[in-house]
Amino acid sequence: MNSVSAVFEAELLAPQGQAVPATLDAFLASMERRAFRMAELHLGNREDAMDAVQDAMLRLVKHYRSKPAEEWTPLFWGILRRRIVDLQRRRKVRSIVVGWLGGGHDDDGDELPVWEPADSGPDPLEKLHGEQSYADVAAAVRRLPQRQREAFTLRVLEGLDVAETAHAMGCSEGSVKTHLSRAMQHLREHLEAWR
Amino acid sequence: MNSSDKQLEQRARALYQEATQRIDPVTAGRLRAARRTALEAATHSTPHHRARVLLPVGALAAVALAALMIWQPAPRPQQDGKPQGVAAVEQENEYLPPGADKADPGLYQNLDFYSWLAANDGSQVKR
Numbered sequence: 107m108n109s110v111s112a113v114f115e116a117e118l119l120a121p122q123g124q125a126v127p128a129t130l131d132a133f134l135a136s137m138e139r140r141a142f143r144m145a146e147l148h149l150g151n152r153e154d155a156m157d158a159v160q161d162a163m164l165r166l167v168k169h170y171r172s173k174p175a176e177e178w179t180p181l182f183w184g185i186l187r188r189r190i191v192d193l194q195r196r197r198k199v200r201s202i203v204v205g206w207l208g209g210g211h212d213d214d215g216d217e218l219p220v221w222e223p224a225d226s227g228p229d230p231l232e233k234l235h236g237e238q239s240y241a242d243v244a245a246a247v248r249r250l251p252q253r254q255r256e257a258f259t260l261r262v263l264e265g266l267d268v269a270e271t272a273h274a275m276g277c278s279e280g281s282v283k284t285h286l287s288r289a290m291q292h293l294r295e296h297l298e299a300w301r
Numbered sequence: 302m303n304s305s306d307k308q309l310e311q312r313a314r315a316l317y318q319e320a321t322q323r324i325d326p327v328t329a330g331r332l333r334a335a336r337r338t339a340l341e342a343a344t345h346s347t348p349h350h351r352a353r354v355l356l357p358v359g360a361l362a363a364v365a366l367a368a369l370m371i372w373q374p375a376p377r378p379q380q381d382g383k384p385q386g387v388a389a390v391e392q393e394n395e396y397l398p399p400g401a402d403k404a405d406p407g408l409y410q411n412l413d414f415y416s417w418l419a420a421n422d423g424s425q426v427k428r
Contacts (some may be wrong), residue, residue, distance in 0.1 A: 130340065131336070131340055134336045134340070138333070138335070139321040139322070139329065139332065140318075142321075142332055143320050143324075152328070156331060160335040160338070160339070163335055164339040164342060166339075167339045167342065167343040168342065168343055171343060237320070239316055240320045243316055243317070262313060263313060263314055263317040290306055294306070297309065
């Protein structure tokens, strides 16, 4: 049994409700790696993902540490989501500025791809078969529209319930269901061969 | 939701969870450091918050004290180096008869004569 199937089995046997750690330190320790992977999924860049996670942790501790522990999970994902959106917007503005300065077209006048920061960090995803499968899922998830991607990552990958997902996304529960349904439709098409 | 969707969800979630455990040591160390920084910043933020609240209060108190000092009536200039109260009493005493210690001692020695003079002054004038 490989590691992926081990996690898969563990996930099936695990209880649905997970206890929230009592201290903020323990809570962040349980979230930091997942938050990094989540931010990386949305931003496609390790350094930006690190910045987003660091900022989200700082904001949660600064502004919401007095909140009950049960509220930390949706609050944290909500903060991280907004930080991700901010970084994506900033990246878009940078692309526009580069375009204005004449850097948006090559010598033949063709439009260059949207500016993306260089990602020179280690990428262990390409080393093993399971990692390749995750890379396929990640690529398919990145192709989803923003809100569908948020609904899929929070509801399916993170396992938040509909109400928590709606709180983190800042929308109604009905919208979460709609976005998730469309996301699943897109992923079925993109991951047909992978399944 | 059909069974193939359920299977897709479970597989994607399993891959995601496995990926979260497979973070390289450098990134994991940076995440731990980020967590410590966030928690330390929160503990240090409390005095800063207090300072942010106390600073305007202190400034307001200083302004109030300064205003009080400016509006307090200034003491009148003193006369001949004497305190203001003593000078006022002396000014009032100028209109009163002199005290026993300051009066001419001859006045007391011839007091009977002056009394007789005062009593008979009117009758002598009539003569």
